[in-house]
Amino acid sequence: xxxxxxxxxxxxxxxxxxxxxxxxxxxxxxxxxxxxxxxxxxxxxxxxxxxxxxxxxxxxxxxxxxxxxxxxxxxxxxxxxxxxxxxxxxxxxxxxxxxxxxxxxxxxxxxxxxxxxxxxxxxxxxxxxxxxxxxxxxxxxxxxxxxxxxxxxxxxxxxxxxxxxxxxxxxxxxxxxxxxxxxxxxxxxxxxxxxxxxxxxxxxxxxxxxxxxxxxxxxxxxxxxxxxxxxxxxxxxxxxxxxxxxxxxxxxxxxxxxxxxxxxxxxxxxxxxxxxxxxxxxxxxxxxxxxxxxxxxxxxxxxxxxxxxxxxxxxxxxxxxxxxxxxxxxxxxxxxxxxxxxxxxx
Numbered sequence: 001x002x003x004x005x006x007x008x009x010x011x012x013x014x015x016x017x018x019x020x021x022x023x024x025x026x027x028x029x030x031x032x033x034x035x036x037x038x039x040x041x042x043x044x045x046x047x048x049x050x051x052x053x054x055x056x057x058x059x060x061x062x063x064x065x066x067x068x069x070x071x072x073x074x075x076x077x078x079x080x081x082x083x084x085x086x087x088x089x090x091x092x093x094x095x096x097x098x099x100x101x102x103x104x105x106x107x108x109x110x111x112x113x114x115x116x117x118x119x120x121x122x123x124x125x126x127x128x129x130x131x132x133x134x135x136x137x138x139x140x141x142x143x144x145x146x147x148x149x150x151x152x153x154x155x156x157x158x159x160x161x162x163x164x165x166x167x168x169x170x171x172x173x174x175x176x177x178x179x180x181x182x183x184x185x186x187x188x189x190x191x192x193x194x195x196x197x198x199x200x201x202x203x204x205x206x207x208x209x210x211x212x213x214x215x216x217x218x219x220x221x222x223x224x225x226x227x228x229x230x231x232x233x234x235x236x237x238x239x240x241x242x243x244x245x246x247x248x249x250x251x252x253x254x255x256x257x258x259x260x261x262x263x264x265x266x267x268x269x270x271x272x273x274x275x276x277x278x279x280x281x282x283x284x285x286x287x288x289x290x291x292x293x294x295x296x297x298x299x300x301x302x303x304x305x306x307x308x309x310x311x312x313x314x315x316x317x318x319x320x321x322x323x324x325x326x327x328x329x330x331x332x333x334x335x336x337x338x339x340x341x342x343x344x345x346x
Contacts, residue, residue: 087149093294094149096124096303102310103219106237109307110245110276113228120274124305125297127152128244130181130222131282133160133167133212140287142174148294151306152176154281155222155244158183158208162327165212172213177308179220179244180205189227198232200319202241207319216312220244241313247275250286258289266296274302 087094099119101107108114120126127145132138133156145152154171156178161168172178183204187193202221209217221236222244223229236243248268255261265277279286297304 089147089149091298092147092149093298093302093304095151095306098151098306098308100308100310101220101242103240103242106233106239106241106243108243108245111247112226112249113245114243120276120305122273123300123302124274125248125269125302126276126305126307127279128155128222128246128276129153129279129281129286130155130157131160131185131280132156133164133171134282135164135167137284137287138164138167138171138281141281141290142170142176144287144290144294145176146174147291148298150294150304153179153218153220153244153307155179155181155220156209156212157181157185158205159185160282161208161212162323168209168212169214172215177218177220177306178209178213179218179222180209181222182224183208185224187225187227188223188232189229193229195231195235198229199235202232202236202239203316203319204323206313207315207323210315210320211323216315218309219311219313220307220309239313242309244276246278247272248277250277250279252279252283252286252289255283255285255289258285258292261285261289262293262296265293266300269297269302270300 107117109117111118127150129141129152132141132154151174154168154176156168156171158180168178180202182188182201184201186197186201188198188201206217206221219239219241221241223232226245226249228243228245233243248265250261250265252261252264255264261279265279269275269277279290281287
């Protein structure tokens with residue numbers, strides 16, 4: 001009897017256990033994912049790790065994910081490099097390249113006097129202007145350069161800079177390079193010119209340009225009449241000022257009209273094939289000729305190179321102070337602005 005009861009109990013327990021196993025198995029959700037999808041989370045982790053890598057300043061890094069992007073996935077926009085300011089003239093002469101000049105030791109430029117530094121390629125020119133700034137003429141020159149989206153080097157006379165600082169400020173604001181051309185356009189190679197007088201002409205000229213601009217000028221200098229005095233050249237070298245002669249002299253100060261200037265420059269540039277062109281923004285005929293000349297240069301396949309200095313010139317304090325004193329300029333006032341200037345009506 002006991003054996004029969006034990007057998008019955010064992011059978012019932014076994015049936016209950018099998019029923020429980022069947023119920024649990026039939027109610028468990030079925031995983032339909034394919035076995036190879038196990039690698040997807042790994043790929044996601046790899047992509048995340050790559051994109052989290054620190055990017056050095058200035059480096060443009062594009063991270064490619066290990067997971068193919070779906071059509072709806074956002075794409076990384078290409079990073080564009082800084083663009084130059086747009087030119088309103090689609091057929092402008094423009095600037096083909098900009099060169100930076102290390103003026104240490106006073107290098108010389110322009111084959112009229114200096115043969116060592118031949119940095120221009122065939123069909124390249126540098127535009128330079130002397131004797132400004134001057135009303136009407138200098139603004140007209142600036143307008144012609146702006147219309148062709150091109151740049152030049154200006155060598156202003158110190159006195160003229162103090163007469164018309166607002167015009168010289170426009171030259172610098174337009175992105176042109178501004179050097180100096182002495183204080184009074186004196187011939188530094190004259191027999192009457194002492195070394196001290198030559199130094200005064202050079203330094204006072206630079207201080208006047210600084211005064212007009214409100215900022216240091218470039219250490220670029222051109223001798224009046226291209227008269228290169230040996231002592232003055234040595235001094236400029238000690239001040240790390242680059243000396244400019246020219247390759248092509250327009251002789252615009254002798255020209256009877258604008259047409260003559262254009263013909264002179266084009267004849268010379270076509271013969272030499274390249275060069276630093278000397279002109280004067282002080283001259284009326286030059287201002288009239290420039291729009292035509294720039295178009296002729298463009299049509300002839302010539303390209304403009306802009307010259308900039310590696311560092312500005314540090315003018316000498318004694319000449320800065322002397323200039324202010326000689327011009328009898330007021331000293332800076334310690335009074336607040338509202339105690340000097342007040343609005344009385346609007």
